Amino acid sequence: MRLYGNGTSMGWHSAEFEGLIxxxxxxxxxxxxxxxxxxxxxxxxxxxxxxxxxxxxxGERTAIENWHGNKGPDGIQ
Incomplete structure (x- = not known):
């Protein structure tokens, strides 16, 4: 599948990010x-x-959970 268009990025601190989460x-x-x-x-x-x-x-990989656990919330932000 090929998709053409435009995109915008919403980071952690945007109200739209929090609303979508x-x-x-x-x-x-x-x-x-x-x-x-x-x-x-x-x-x-x-x-x-x-x-x-x-x-x-x-099955699911555990790499993202391991990475997330090692970084912690502050490290990810």
């Missing part, structure tokens, strides 16, 4: 979140997918 995550910021990108698409194109390999889902 509250709306979609109940006020708890997910591990590793540093900003939210708001995208406005002008054009969406699809492709045939013939060249896309098949993958098996094995």
């Amino acid at each position: 509250s709306q979609y995550y109940g006020g708890t910021t997910p591990f590793g979140t540093r900003q939210i990108m708001k995208l406005r698409f002008d054009l969406v194109q699809t492709s045939c997918g013939y060249g896309v390999p098949l993958f098996d889902y094995k």
